[in-house]
Amino acid sequence: MCLALPCRVVELLxxxxxxxxxxxxxxxxxxxxxxxxxxxxxxxxxVGYALTRLDADEALxxxxxxxxxGQAAAPEPPAWSA
Amino acid sequence: xxxxxxxxxxxxxYGLAAAIGRAAQPQRDYxxxxxxxxxxxxxxRYGVGDLLPVNxxxxxGPGCPVCVLPIGRIDMAIRLAMDEGVILCSYxxxxxxxASGGLSLLRARAALAGGGEIRMVYCAADALRLAQENGQRxxxxxxxxxxxxxxxxxxxxxxxxxxxxxxxxxxxCHVLTPAAIASILESPEVRQWGSVRLDGFIGPAHVxxxxxxxxxxxxxxxxxxxxxxxxFEPLDVMQAILMLIAQVNSGRAVVENEFARAVTRAGNRKAxxxxxxxxxxxxxFAWRGLGELPYSALRIRREFAEYDAERRFPISxxxxxxxxxCECGAVLRGARRPxxxxxxxxxxxxxxxxxxxxxxxxxxxxxHYSFGRFADAKVAP
Ligand code: SF4
Numbered sequence: 001m002c003l004a005l006p007c008r009v010v011e012l013l014x015x016x017x018x019x020x021x022x023x024x025x026x027x028x029x030x031x032x033x034x035x036x037x038x039x040x041x042x043x044x045x046x047v048g049y050a051l052t053r054l055d056a057d058e059a060l061x062x063x064x065x066x067x068x069x070g071q072a073a074a075p076e077p078p079a080w081s082a
Numbered sequence: 083x084x085x086x087x088x089x090x091x092x093x094x095x096y097g098l099a100a101a102i103g104r105a106a107q108p109q110r111d112y113x114x115x116x117x118x119x120x121x122x123x124x125x126x127r128y129g130v131g132d133l134l135p136v137n138x139x140x141x142x143g144p145g146c147p148v149c150v151l152p153i154g155r156i157d158m159a160i161r162l163a164m165d166e167g168v169i170l171c172s173y174x175x176x177x178x179x180x181a182s183g184g185l186s187l188l189r190a191r192a193a194l195a196g197g198g199e200i201r202m203v204y205c206a207a208d209a210l211r212l213a214q215e216n217g218q219r220x221x222x223x224x225x226x227x228x229x230x231x232x233x234x235x236x237x238x239x240x241x242x243x244x245x246x247x248x249x250x251x252x253x254x255c256h257v258l259t260p261a262a263i264a265s266i267l268e269s270p271e272v273r274q275w276g277s278v279r280l281d282g283f284i285g286p287a288h289v290x291x292x293x294x295x296x297x298x299x300x301x302x303x304x305x306x307x308x309x310x311x312x313x314f315e316p317l318d319v320m321q322a323i324l325m326l327i328a329q330v331n332s333g334r335a336v337v338e339n340e341f342a343r344a345v346t347r348a349g350n351r352k353a354x355x356x357x358x359x360x361x362x363x364x365x366x367f368a369w370r371g372l373g374e375l376p377y378s379a380l381r382i383r384r385e386f387a388e389y390d391a392e393r394r395f396p397i398s399x400x401x402x403x404x405x406x407x408c409e410c411g412a413v414l415r416g417a418r419r420p421x422x423x424x425x426x427x428x429x430x431x432x433x434x435x436x437x438x439x440x441x442x443x444x445x446x447x448x449x450h451y452s453f454g455r456f457a458d459a460k461v462a463p
Contacts, residue, residue, distance in 0.1 A: 004230070004288050004314075006085040023083050030207060032237045033353045042085055044291060044344055047173070048205025049234040051353070052291040052344050054085060059343040063088055066317055069324065070097015073104050 004046035006054045009039055020045060085343075089315030090128070098320040099133040105327045112138045114326050115416055116284040117263060119146030119444025120314045126449035128316035138323065141278065141416040142446035144262050144372060145286060147227040148175045149414060149438045149445045152370045153402040155255050156181040158392075159224045160190045162253065163198035166395050169216060170200045170253075171209035172224040173231075175442045177202060180435060182402050187224075206238040213242070213250035222391045223252045230288045232256045232380065233353035236360040239382065239389045251391040254382050257367065259289050260297045261378030265369075267305050271417045278416045282326040284319060285311035287341055294349025298337045306335045313341040360386055368401060370438055371411030408437035413446050420447040420454075427451055 007020035007029070016032045020043065030049045031037050043050035106112060116122055122142045125131055131140055144150055156179050163170040170187075177187040177200075185193075191200040197219075203209050206223055213221035225235040235252060242250045263283065271278040285298055290311045298309040308329035312322035322340045329335065339345055360383060367379030382390040391397070404410060407425045412418035420426050420439065430436040432448050439447035 005083075008084070030205075030234070030237065033233050033350060033356070035352055044288065046230050046288055047234055048207060049237070051230060051233070051288060052350050055343045056085075059085055059088075062318075062321070062340070062343060063094075066091075066094045066098055066321060069101045069321075070094055073097060073101035 004044050004051060006042045007045050009037055009041050009043060012037070012039060018043075018050070020050075086315065089313065089317045091317065094317055095133065095320060098317060098324060102133075102138065102320065102324050102327065103135050105324055105331065106135045106138050107331060108137065110137065110330070111279075112281050112327055112330060113141060113279045114139070114282050114284055114323060115141045115143045115266070115280050116319070117143040117145040117259070118284075118286045118289070118314075119149065119442065119446075119449075120287060121284055121312065121319055122146065122446055122449050123444045124314050124316055124319055126453040129453070130316050130319050131454075133320065134323065138327070140284075140323075141280070142413065142419075142449075143266065143283075143416060144369070144414040145228065145259065145289075146439070146442055146444040146446070147231070147257065148179060148442040149410065150257060150262070150369045150371065151176060151179055151226055151255060151438060152368045153181055153404065154368065154400050156187065157402065158397045158399060159187060159222075159253055160185055161397050162222050162391065162395060163190060163194060163200050164196065166220070166397075167197035168199075168220040168222045168395075169212060170198065170222050170224060171203045171212060172200065173204075173226065174202050176224060176226055178435060178441050179438050180405070206234045210238045210241060210247075210250060213247055214245070217249060220249050220251070220394075222395075223250070224255070225252050226255045228257060228259050228286070228289050229292045229357075232357050232361065233292060233350075236353075236356040239360050239386055240356065242389055243386065248388075251389050251394050252382065253391040254361070254380060256361065256380045257369065258378055258380070259286055259293070260300075261375050262369070262372065263298075263301055265372050265375050265378070266415060267301065267307070269415050271415055280307060280416070281330050282308035282310070282335075284322045284326070285309045285337070287312060287314045287318070287344070290339075290341065290345040290349070292350050292353050295337050295339050295345060295347050296349070302335045302337050308335045308338070310338045311341050311345055313344065359383075368399065370404065371414035405436050410437040410439045410447075413439050420450040423447070
């Protein structure tokens with residue numbers, strides 16, 4: 001029920017709607033809950049509505065942090081994950 | 083898919099697992115509750131629990147909207163279709179939740195004799211469209227969910243008013259996350275019995291995109307519990323666990339945000355405003371497993387009374403006890419694990435759920451049934 005996906009906006013439509021790309025499939029979603037969305041933005045879509053915009057810079061920062069923390073800890077998979 | 087696959091990367095997961103292994107001090111135990119069903123699902127599906135040291139335990143929380151829906155609320159929806167002859171529209175998951183008299187919305191649908199109908203919709207806008215297309219019929223949207231699904235319901239109620247629709251209303255069962263967290267922290271298991279130890283919370287992902295991180299600051303300060311808001315991908319959950327361990331180790335209890343790519347402190351103000359315009363607090367609301375919780379749910383404001391199915395139709399909430407064998411209540415409070423339930427996996431399965439935690443893929447019992455029970459089997463004699 002609560003699952004929601006980040007989707008790329010491919011086209012803005014009248015009536016606060018947009019077409020987003022979900023794994024190569026176009027889907028129509030409502031932009032009624034978000035402001036200033038542009039084509040190319042990623043939005044998090046839940047039950048047909050965009051809940052928020054996804055901040056790509058923050059996403060990259062988070063990924064970089066994962067890599068950094070992992071490298072600092074150990075290069076090899078730990079024993080309990082085998 | 084972009085912004086999804088990267089957050090499921092195997093190598094990064096091993097790295098984070100190693101970092102968690104280092105950070106977790108062997109002389110301590112760590113008990114963290116993942117509040118959201120979305121996290122429960124991700125943890126079970128990706129086997130995150132198996133990547134954690136034995137002294138780091140995850141406890142499932144009550145954040146699955148289907149699981150906390152009490153039987154009496156589903157009975158109301160069934161009565162609308164059966165007795166009032168409406169077209170009742172529901173999201174898919176609630177359709178299979180057991181109701182009174184051996185019914186569920188799905189079974190009721192098969193048994194409908196009068197003019198009523200029960201239809202599944204993917205979004206609230208579909209229900210509104212049905213009302214526009216069926217001008218002679220009453221259409222009711224069975225609105226359930228936490229703060230993520232509430233704003234879309236607010237949007238359609240406003241649209242219905244703008245369109246002047248006279249045949250559309252909403253059976254509002256929207257509930258509030260902070261109230262549920264408070265009830266866990268105030269529950270006897272946590273406060274007095276000490277049978278559930280909680281050292282921190284993995285905070286909701288998408289709920290927090292709407293309400294922001296601020297509402298959790300109270301829990302961190304008042305109950306001295308760290309909260310780390312996390313995205314729904316497995317690496318997000320692992321990073322949040324690492325951040326929680328660091329807080330516990332250093333004796334801190336603050337709100338941190340792992341899901342900075344989508345969550346801010348203030349949240350989505352536009353959505354909050356729409357919700358505030360259409361809804362107000364209910365004095366009390368019954369949650370499955372948690373009982374009546376004060377100010378824990380929303381109802382439709384008087385200004386929008388026309389669109390409130392509870393005012394338009396002669397239906398009211400009647401409490402109904404859960405199946406006597408079902409342990410959902412204890413599972414939802416983290417006091418028991420799904421596999422502790424006597425009828426887990428035997429009488430109660432996703433195909434034939436006895437309790438609500440077995441219905442949605444985000445329910446603790448369903449998640450454990452689908453992904454975790456084979457791990458149990460390995461250690462069984
Ligand atoms: S296994 Fe079924 S009956 Fe048991 S607690 Fe879970 S949902 Fe309830």
